[in-house]
Amino acid sequence: MKLTALAGVLALGMAFAGSAVAQEKATIGVSIPAATHGWAGGMNFHAQQTIKALGERYDNLEFVLSTASDPSQQVSDIEDMMATRNIDALVVLPFESEPLTGPVQRVKEAGKWVTVVDRGLSQENIEDLYVAGDNTAFGRVSGEFFKQMLPDGGKIVVLRGIPTTIDNERVEAFQKAIEGSGIEILGMEHGNWNRDDAFEVMQDFLSKHAQIDAVWASDDDMAVGVLEAINQAGRQDEMWVLGGAGMKEMIKRVMDGDKIVPADVTYPPAMIGTAIELTALRFVSNVPVSGRFIIGSELITKDNAEQFYYPDSPF
Numbered sequence: 001m002k003l004t005a006l007a008g009v010l011a012l013g014m015a016f017a018g019s020a021v022a023q024e025k026a027t028i029g030v031s032i033p034a035a036t037h038g039w040a041g042g043m044n045f046h047a048q049q050t051i052k053a054l055g056e057r058y059d060n061l062e063f064v065l066s067t068a069s070d071p072s073q074q075v076s077d078i079e080d081m082m083a084t085r086n087i088d089a090l091v092v093l094p095f096e097s098e099p100l101t102g103p104v105q106r107v108k109e110a111g112k113w114v115t116v117v118d119r120g121l122s123q124e125n126i127e128d129l130y131v132a133g134d135n136t137a138f139g140r141v142s143g144e145f146f147k148q149m150l151p152d153g154g155k156i157v158v159l160r161g162i163p164t165t166i167d168n169e170r171v172e173a174f175q176k177a178i179e180g181s182g183i184e185i186l187g188m189e190h191g192n193w194n195r196d197d198a199f200e201v202m203q204d205f206l207s208k209h210a211q212i213d214a215v216w217a218s219d220d221d222m223a224v225g226v227l228e229a230i231n232q233a234g235r236q237d238e239m240w241v242l243g244g245a246g247m248k249e250m251i252k253r254v255m256d257g258d259k260i261v262p263a264d265v266t267y268p269p270a271m272i273g274t275a276i277e278l279t280a281l282r283f284v285s286n287v288p289v290s291g292r293f294i295i296g297s298e299l300i301t302k303d304n305a306e307q308f309y310y311p312d313s314p315f
Helices: 003-019 038-057 071-085 097-109 135-149 165-177 195-208 220-233 248-255 271-284
Strands: 026-033 061-068 089-092 113-117 129-133 154-160 183-190 214-216 240-242 291-295
Touching: 026 038, 026 071, 026 271, 038 061, 038 220, 038 271, 061 071, 061 271, 071 089, 071 097, 089 097, 089 271, 097 113, 113 271, 129 135, 129 271, 135 165, 135 214, 135 240, 154 165, 154 195, 183 195, 195 220, 214 220, 220 240, 220 248, 271 291
Parallel strands: 026 061, 026 089, 089 113, 113 129, 129 291, 154 183, 154 214, 214 240
Antiparallel strands: none
C-alpha cells in the first residue's frame, strides 16, 4: 500500500462509515515518544490534531494518548491502557524496538488490533498494520539531488544519524545514487540526529577540509547544527546544505530561495496521523487496512515548498 492510495482509502472509509450499520464504541490507545527533539515534537502535534479531528468525526471512537520519555515509561503506559481503559486497538511508535516488543506482543495476544509506526519491533509479524517512511527512498532522493546540483562532481561531507538499520538504509541508498557522479565524500560521521552533536561534527569537518562544496546533513535537526558551525566559521558562501524531514524553519528557507538551503526531503512526522486515521477505519468501515503502508520521500524545492509548510507545527 502506497501513500498515493491514502486519499482513496480514506474516502472509501468515510463512505462506508456513513452507510454501515451502527458501530459499537471503540477505544484506540496511542503511545508515542515525548517531544524530546524537533521531529518528535512534530509527531506529537500531528497526533493531537488527528485525534481531535477523528473524535469530532466519529461518535463511536474514543482515544487515549500517552507520551513517554523513555522505554520503561512507554511500557508502563501501554500496560495501563490495557488494564484501566481496556483499549480495542493500539497505535505505537516504539521508543526503542527491543524493550517494546514483548509488551506490544501481549497486546496483540489479548486480541487487540496493533498498528506499529516508523521504528519496527524486534520480532516480525506482530502488528496488523505497519506505517513508516521510505528510508531507502529518502537516501536515493537526496543522492539524486546532489547529482543534479553537482553535475561536474564535487567534494562533500556527510552526517549520519544514530547507528541504526534506518540510518544504514538511508546512507547506502545515498551512496548508490551518487555512484559514478564524480562526487567525493571527504568524511562521514555520526551526528546522532542531534543539533549539538552535528555542530561539533561539522566544526571538525570545517577544520579538516579547505574545500567543501555541499553537506548532506540527512536530517533537519542536524542541519541546524551544521548551519551554525558554517556561520561561525564564516564559510556561508562556500557550500550548501541538504537536511531532511520537513522542519518548518527549513521549509521556509527553501520557500524564500535561501541558497544555502536549496531543498529538503520529506520524512513526515505527520505519518503518525496517517497511522491513527487508518486504524480508525478498522472500526468505522469495512475497508481493509491491514498490511504495510510506506510513505514515499519527496524532494521539496522552492516550487512546491508551500504545500509542505505547517507554520503552527512545533517542527
